[in-house]
Amino acid sequence: MAELAALELNRIHRLQIDGRTVGVVRTRAGVFAIGNRCPHQGGPMCSGRVSGTMLASGPDQYVYGEDGLVIRCPWHAYEFHLATGESIGGVVRGRVPVFEAIVRGGAVYVSLTRPRTAGAVR
DSSP states (O other), rough: OEEGGSOOBBBBEEEEEEEEEEEEEEEETTEEEESSSTTTTBBGGGGGGEEEEEEEETTTTTEEEEEEEEEOOOTTEEEEEETTTTBBGOOSOOOOOOOEEEEEETTTEEEEEEEEESSOOO
16 A cells, blocks of 8 residues: 555656555556566566657658556566556567556555456546
């Protein structure tokens, strides 16, 4: 459990749950919970950076988007979507584990038994 008010915007807060490291992130879109292991080579995702990414907007044109919805692995800078754990651009096989984050009474609870399929809790 983490206190919602203590979660700094777009910063990863590490929790130990049943011997497992989980990252909880509060963004403008809501609260997300992710596993600590990058599917590429096992990098520590909780040491990564939350930001956005460059999105194709036309032929040879890109714009910055998805602000606060992307986490970047600290080892090789591969990007993953916080809501789904999927690799941005499909560069990496596999996904970062994502878990259900439940906000209740100003506290954030993470369920390791119910993987999140999409979206964030607000």
